[in-house]
Amino acid sequence: MGWLHDIILRKFNSIAGTRYEEIIKAYENFFLTEEEMVIPEIESLLLAFDRFSCELPENVYEVLLSFRDARVTAVYVIDEAVFRIIRETLGEAEAEEFKKKELAFAEKFLETVEEKLRTLNINWERRIIFGDKSEYVMDALENHDLLILSRHYGFETTKTHSISPVVFRIVQNVKKPVIVY
Amino acid sequence: MDPMELTALAIFIGVYAFIMSEKIHRTVAAMFGASIILLLKVVPWEKVPEYLDLDTILLLAGMMVVVNIARESGLFEYIAIKTAKLSKGSPMRVLLLFSVVTAFISAFLDNVTTVLLLTPMLLYITKKMDIDPVPFLLSEIFASNIGGTATLIGDPPNIMIGSAAGLSFNEFLLNMGPIALVDLFATVAIIYLAYRAEMKVHEDVESMAMTIMSLDERDAIKDPVLFKKSIAVLIGVVMGFFFHDKLGVEPAVIALTGASVLLLWGGTSPEHALEKVEWATLFFFGGLFIIVGSLVETGVISQVSRWMVNHIHGEGEAILIISWFSAISSSVVDNIPFTATMIPLIKAMAGYLNTYPLWWALSLGACLGGNGTAIGASANVVVIGIAYREGIRITFSDFLKVGMTIMIVTVAIGTAIIWFRYVGL
Numbered sequence: 001m002g003w004l005h006d007i008i009l010r011k012f013n014s015i016a017g018t019r020y021e022e023i024i025k026a027y028e029n030f031f032l033t034e035e036e037m038v039i040p041e042i043e044s045l046l047l048a049f050d051r052f053s054c055e056l057p058e059n060v061y062e063v064l065l066s067f068r069d070a071r072v073t074a075v076y077v078i079d080e081a082v083f084r085i086i087r088e089t090l091g092e093a094e095a096e097e098f099k100k101k102e103l104a105f106a107e108k109f110l111e112t113v114e115e116k117l118r119t120l121n122i123n124w125e126r127r128i129i130f131g132d133k134s135e136y137v138m139d140a141l142e143n144h145d146l147l148i149l150s151r152h153y154g155f156e157t158t159k160t161h162s163i164s165p166v167v168f169r170i171v172q173n174v175k176k177p178v179i180v181y
Numbered sequence: 182m183d184p185m186e187l188t189a190l191a192i193f194i195g196v197y198a199f200i201m202s203e204k205i206h207r208t209v210a211a212m213f214g215a216s217i218i219l220l221l222k223v224v225p226w227e228k229v230p231e232y233l234d235l236d237t238i239l240l241l242a243g244m245m246v247v248v249n250i251a252r253e254s255g256l257f258e259y260i261a262i263k264t265a266k267l268s269k270g271s272p273m274r275v276l277l278l279f280s281v282v283t284a285f286i287s288a289f290l291d292n293v294t295t296v297l298l299l300t301p302m303l304l305y306i307t308k309k310m311d312i313d314p315v316p317f318l319l320s321e322i323f324a325s326n327i328g329g330t331a332t333l334i335g336d337p338p339n340i341m342i343g344s345a346a347g348l349s350f351n352e353f354l355l356n357m358g359p360i361a362l363v364d365l366f367a368t369v370a371i372i373y374l375a376y377r378a379e380m381k382v383h384e385d386v387e388s389m390a391m392t393i394m395s396l397d398e399r400d401a402i403k404d405p406v407l408f409k410k411s412i413a414v415l416i417g418v419v420m421g422f423f424f425h426d427k428l429g430v431e432p433a434v435i436a437l438t439g440a441s442v443l444l445l446w447g448g449t450s451p452e453h454a455l456e457k458v459e460w461a462t463l464f465f466f467g468g469l470f471i472i473v474g475s476l477v478e479t480g481v482i483s484q485v486s487r488w489m490v491n492h493i494h495g496e497g498e499a500i501l502i503i504s505w506f507s508a509i510s511s512s513v514v515d516n517i518p519f520t521a522t523m524i525p526l527i528k529a530m531a532g533y534l535n536t537y538p539l540w541w542a543l544s545l546g547a548c549l550g551g552n553g554t555a556i557g558a559s560a561n562v563v564v565i566g567i568a569y570r571e572g573i574r575i576t577f578s579d580f581l582k583v584g585m586t587i588m589i590v591t592v593a594i595g596t597a598i599i600w601f602r603y604v605g606l
Binding site for chain 1: 262577
């Protein structure tokens with residue numbers, strides 16, 4: 001019966017031609033891959049903020065609600081390099097002034113987030129750190145399962161670049177799922 | 182037999198043999214045969230327009246343009262995803278919904294396009310459900326062939342019959358629609374009964390349903406504006422078919438109008454749209470019409486029809502013979518050349534019998550006969566070919582067991598309906 005099977009395959013090639021490949025290519029755009037099919041287990045979330053980050057939108061809070069049992073860590077990152085440059089060029093006093101202002105801004109930002117998380121009954125811990133914005137997030141994510149960050153994180157976005165280069169670098173280098181808002 | 186008759190018959194048999202063997206492309210076989218007929222002047226050049234059924238060729242061409250432009254918009258992938266989501270991961274729903282949707286689309290569009298677009302989705306969800314895809318694929322094949330029986334534009338044999346006998350879209354729908362409907366549900370029931378043991382979901386039902394529901398049909402829409410315009414034109418074309426006899430225009434005119442409106446309105450490049458027209462199929466039809474025309478021209482057809490009329494005693498017997506002979510023949514031979522041969526035969530019987538019910542018998546047999554074997558219809562070959570590429574084997578004998586059962590049951594139901602309608606008890 002092998003010759004009958006050969007006839008079927010010959011007929012298939014002459015009828016379908018390249019159309020099947022075109023259709024499969026179109027379907028691949030919205031079929032989930034095997035990797036995407038596995039729903040990741042989220043036990044800890046990392047929320048990264050900085051001076052350029054925008055406020056968390058409502059749908060991100062909804063995501064947080066769906067991982068109610070997960071450990072949430074909110075980190076505000078102040079660029080250590082900027083602090084160092086100010087100290088080296090303008091002096092210690094200017095650097096301290098900058099630090100004070102940045103810390104006040106960070107506190108205020110995190111308070112807004114904290115207020116919302118409290119109303120949603122989500123437990124969280126917060127940190128303000130000095131460091132490299134991309135390096136810190138990539139290292140910290142080793143101990144977390146999901147990263148949430150603003151598309152403006154690390155850099156002002158422009159008309160031509162809707163995602164900051166820092167976010168782009170992080171997303172390209174981490175293996176954990178990332179939500180960019 | 183005179184030399185011209187012998188030549189026409191030899192070319193006809195030779196081309197048939199080449200088409201069946203698949204050694205060379207059917208279009209090449211038909212074009213080569215037609216060329217020899219014209220070179221030997223078996224059919225004089227001035228008589229070519231008489232035998233070339235432009236109604237059929239232009240209707241097919243018009244529908245190909247409409248379908249190809251609509252395909253570009255992502256309309257059919259949208260329907261496939263929507264159907265998958267409606268099934269909510271239930272095997273019975275997948276079987277029923279995909280069969281009904283396949284039959285419905287096949288009733289208005291060509292069967293190959295329908296199964297090419299729906300099969301990847303069916304394979305995807307059966308994989309996610311971790312169930313055997315074979316019953317679902319078989320049901321899709323049968324539904325496609327059954328759906329194509331329902332309307333004048335559903336299957337090429339119907340287009341040819343409609344054009345040759347001057348039957349309207351509504352006449353087809355009224356005569357063949359109810360048969361297709363009963364046959365479709367009978368087929369789904371048979372498949373379910375035969376494969377119910379394989380239709381049990383082993384995976385975590387909730388997470389599997391979630392995966393299917395996570396598909397977003399809007400992702401399939403490549404061009405939202407063209408998507409809406411395609412739907413509007415397709416609805417317009419179908420409405421046009423409903424009223425073509427009242428408007429006094431041929432179905433081909435409706436299809437060509439739809440194609441030109443979509444080209445004009447949709448802004449698609451005509452070069453791009455026309456390059457996707459299956460020219461090989463259209464030339465195959467052209468060649469075939471000339472080859473069969475040579476049998477008419479030389480008088481072979483009228484001799485065979487006289488012989489048949491002498492041996493057939495009444496319409497009832499003719500209905501039975503034509504429907505079953507067509508079904509059995511179409512299960513092994515391409516139903517297009519078969520229908521092209523049968524049309525002049527039935528036309529020649531017009532002086533002796535009421536041929537009106539015979540057209541329905543021919544349509545029934547030619548369309549549903551394709552379900553009999555794996556090579557009976559293009560939809561069968563396409564689905565089996567796709568399955569093979571995805572590592573699923575449906576052998577000729579596997580298909581034959583189910584296909585023959587379905588063919589016998591559906592043709593029996595159809596013949597009974599035609600019989601009771603036109604012959605009575």
